[in-house]
Amino acid sequence: GIQVEQSPPDLILQEGANSTLRCNFSDSVNNLQWFHQNPWGQLINLFYIPSGTKQNGRLSATTVATERYSLLYISSSQTTDSGVYFCAAHPNYGGSQGNLIFGKGTKLSVKP
Amino acid sequence: DTGVSQDPRHKITKRGQNVTFRCDPISEHNRLYWYRQTLGQGPEFLTYFQNEAQLEKSRLLSDRFSAERPKGSFSTLEIQRTEQGDSAMYLCASSPPGQGNNEQFFGPGTRLTVL
Numbered sequence: 001g002i003q004v005e006q007s008p009p010d011l012i013l014q015e016g017a018n019s020t021l022r023c024n025f026s027d028s029v030n031n032l033q034w035f036h037q038n039p040w041g042q043l044i045n046l047f048y049i050p051s052g053t054k055q056n057g058r059l060s061a062t063t064v065a066t067e068r069y070s071l072l073y074i075s076s077s078q079t080t081d082s083g084v085y086f087c088a089a090h091p092n093y094g095g096s097q098g099n100l101i102f103g104k105g106t107k108l109s110v111k112p
Numbered sequence: 113d114t115g116v117s118q119d120p121r122h123k124i125t126k127r128g129q130n131v132t133f134r135c136d137p138i139s140e141h142n143r144l145y146w147y148r149q150t151l152g153q154g155p156e157f158l159t160y161f162q163n164e165a166q167l168e169k170s171r172l173l174s175d176r177f178s179a180e181r182p183k184g185s186f187s188t189l190e191i192q193r194t195e196q197g198d199s200a201m202y203l204c205a206s207s208p209p210g211q212g213n214n215e216q217f218f219g220p221g222t223r224l225t226v227l
Contacts, residue, residue: 031214041201041221048215086154098214099145099168102154
């Protein structure tokens with residue numbers, strides 16, 4: 001099955017810094033999502049981005065489907081950005097019903 | 113749109129007991145997924161429903177686990193004869209019908225602790 005790998009596993013930033021999180025996937029995909037998991041375990045949707053570029057405030061994401069990777073950019077980080085960021089993908093081949101395969105996440109800590 | 117809801121939010125049980133969790137998807141979402149997340153890992157897929165039909169089950173879903181979605185709306189996940197290894201966060205997600213967009217939206221999860 002598809003493999004989803006995220007890097008770095010851990011990231012510590014000073015408030016105000018920018019960061020880039022990477023997600024590599026081993027097969028072509030028809031769904032790719034980025035989530036932020038808050039301290040209570042809730043997965044917050046950040047982007048649905050099987051291809052292209054999207055921006056939402058200080059966050060933006062780019063997926064280059066032909067090269068099988070996606071990037072999440074966080075600019076001017078704030079302490080509230082702390083948490084675990086997950087990338088999840090669904091492969092673009094038949095026989096599977098849309099379930100997402102998650103990476104292991106990037107744990108981000110933003111220091112004041 | 114009230115989002116995906118799950119009940120209970122927390123469950124503590126003794127080994128060998130049965131537990132049942134409920135998920136209410138976003139209204140008009142015909143696809144519903146169950147995932148399990150253990151500490152330090154990403155969520156792992158358990159099972160998938162389209163309307164009331166259970167169309168896919170992961171190998172993680174042992175015969176002690178059963179899921180239903182009898183009327184194509186809410187779903188239940190039952191674990192029989194719980195084991196300590198079942199301790200995890202159980203997440204439910206839903207997505208809208210159609211081919212063009214299968215973005216999944218997650219509920220707050222049910223955290224299960226088996227003593």
